[in-house]
Amino acid sequence: MTTVSPHAPWSCALHLPHDRLAPRVARMTLRAALAGHGMADRVETAELLASELVTNAYRHSRGPAALRPRHMEGDWLRISVWDTNPHIPAPFDRRRHLTLTPPPDATSGRGLLLVQQYADNWGGYALGDDLFGRGGKLLWCEVAPPDFTEAA
Template sequence: MDLCPDDLLAHLDDTISRLGVEDSGLPERAAAESGATCLYAVYDPATRRCTMARAGHPPPVIISPEGDVSIPDLPAGLPLGVGPASFEAVDVELPEGCVVAFYTDGLVETRHQDIDAGIQRLGAVLARPDRPLDELCAAAFDTLPARALEDDATLLLARPRSLLPSQIATWDLPNDPVVVAHARALATAQLTGWGLEALVATTELIVSELVTNAVRHGAGPITLRLIRHEVLVCEVTDTSDSVPRLRHARPTDEGGRGLFLVAQLASRRGTRNSPAGKTVWAEQEINPPLS
């Protein structure tokens, strides 16, 4: 559904509560005998920004390239399914070369050690970000006494990478119908510079439709962004929170085929909302598989 982390946790919480009521036939609070914890994070390699929210789960541990350990100030929230809850997302900028640790409480909390001490122990073990991730994982578990594994213990380490400035092209455009042709020209010039001439025709159509929708149905200034990585991503952002809807136009309809066309040309597409508006995006394979 391409939701922000806090919205996704709220949606998941509602789903779990509803399923609990349907399965048990009991009132909502009585249906949830125990809750599940969750930590959800979305990382943008173009900006190095990581947006996180948690539902009663231990916070992540971030190890800087210099080995400094920090824990984001991330509101805990209630576990999923235990009752009405609200969740809050926090943005964290991750430095190049850092390591981020996600883990279950079984790794840091035992009968003989509280969770804060366990998190400090985990951070101290991981404060060698230059080492391979599998070695860091092994070292973290090697520090646990045999009796400590009284609960499931899981550790996930990530070393986020960022995109080079040469892989990203961004333009701020006015909300004006005449800007559509200019947006196509900007995209064409950028793809030519990247050596992606084979994708010019399809990208022009995608850019035209997404920018036209932003002008027609959105509000405020428009941002067009192209990202070249393993795939080519086209993003159009505006300040409206209305989500475009894919329609199946009838033969007699004059319009309504734009997003359907984008869906046919793109390998993946979607819409993600933010407090400032929405971003409609479409991906294309740079080297499409042979049919």
């Protein structure tokens, strides 16, 4: 059931503590936001992407994080995750695509490969220190509308 106009632009922000449960909270919140805005058709992909980005923030920073889903022009969905570590990992640094896969018995190292594979666009940038000295980085990815086809 859509609770608001599915065509109106919207965004929300979820501030997350540095906690191992942050990815789960992010998935649950994103699922509710997308259902409420008539975007349930993108929940599975969006949850995977958000979970991987928030997990990356938890594993590679020591501070809080924030998740911001946003409905964009053309019915695209952008998922942004801020954290306190200013390092931009590949492929978000746009210098190279990730091509190496971790060994089969590795317990980590696949998250950003999944983002690269399932997102329709992605990027990231370091943030200078704000008034509160937080700085860090913002990684984002986008999910195209279900009927999107790229022009040749």
